[in-house]
Amino acid sequence: MDDYVSRVMEACGLPKYYKSRYPHEFSGGQRQRICIARALALNPDFIVCDEPVSALDVSIQAQVINLLRDLQREYGLTYLFISHDLSVVEHISDTLGVMYLGNIVEFAETEMLFSRPLHPYTRALLSAIPVPDPDYKMDRILLKxxxxxxxxxxNGCKFHTRCEECMDICTRVAPDFREIEPGHYCACHLYGGADTMSGVSAAHMPWYSDRASRREEGKMRLSRGEMRSVIAGALGASLLVALVFAGVFAGFILFLEMIVFK
Incomplete structure (x- = not known):
């Protein structure tokens, strides 16, 4: 058992002599690695990562993300990554779901969702991603x-009390969560029976085109693996974790009537 613990620790970048240390002797990044090692010790196929890089500085965040990627490739892991940090999620996930008040309002491949957000809440979130340029003025969508x-x-759509595009139907009827275009799901009355190509593309927004050009300059792209991400508030994250574990115990996770993990 002692040798197994040492191997798991070393796989997570922790020297085996750390076993004799007390909790208060570890830094934030080291504690996060310990949490990952505890999960890995059970030899899982599926790991829920709830805010794994929160409260860490940028350099430590990069180390933890790279560690998760390395472990994914080595052990064939599947992650459900829950986070508020869109800039992190953009680089590590293959598919992305956006939650509001406990409900998923948009779901798509990450590249598709970032380039063409459909839901007004998703657009507001993307507009809030900071650009590391003091001279750049953000064209933010401020939610009231x-x-x-x-x-x-x-009643109706849970987001209608803060949505600038709210219509009368939004206050009375909850929108169906359905496929608007291939692989892109959204719960919004703006796309009810309308031409899906009439939606606003983020690529046409000034804040996105400028940010995209800056991001392409020297951006390191991580290799793709099995990574699923969800942007969620505290309530949404807790609810999602509960639902996920209910599915895992049943042998599979069912989402949109499709088995995404078994």
């Missing part, structure tokens, strides 16, 4: 109002 109570959500 406050998040409704999860115990007493509004």
């Amino acid at each position: 109002g406050s998040i409704p109570s999860p115990t007493k959500p509004p």
Whole structure:
């Protein structure tokens, strides 16, 4: 057992002599590696990563993300990555779901979702990604109002109280979560029976085209693996984790009537 623990620790970048240290002697990045090692020790196929790089500085975030990628390739792992950090999610995930008040409002391959966001909430989130240039003025979409109570959500679309594109139907009828274009799902009345190509593409927004050009300059692209990500608030993340584990215990995870993990 001692040798096995040492091998798992070393796989996560932790020297085996760390076994004799006390918790207060570890840095934030080391503690995160320990959490990963604890999960890896069970020899899993599927790992839920709930905010794995939160409260870490950028350099440590990069180390943890690279570690997760290395472990994914070596052990054939599948991750469900829950995070508020869009800039991190963009680089590590293959598919991405956006949650609002406990519900997934948009789901697509990450590249598709970033280049062509459909839901107004997704557009607002993408517009908030910072650009590392003090002279650049962000063209942010500011959401008005406050998040409704999860115990007493509004009628109709849960986002309508903060949506600038709210229509009368939004206040009365909850939109169906359906496929708007191949592989791209969204819950929004803006796309009910309309030409899907009439939606606003992020590529046509000034903040996106400028950010995209800056991002391509010297950007390191990580190799693709089995990585799923969800942008979620605290309630949405907790609910999602509960649902995921319910699916895992049943032998599979069912999403949009498709088996995504078995």
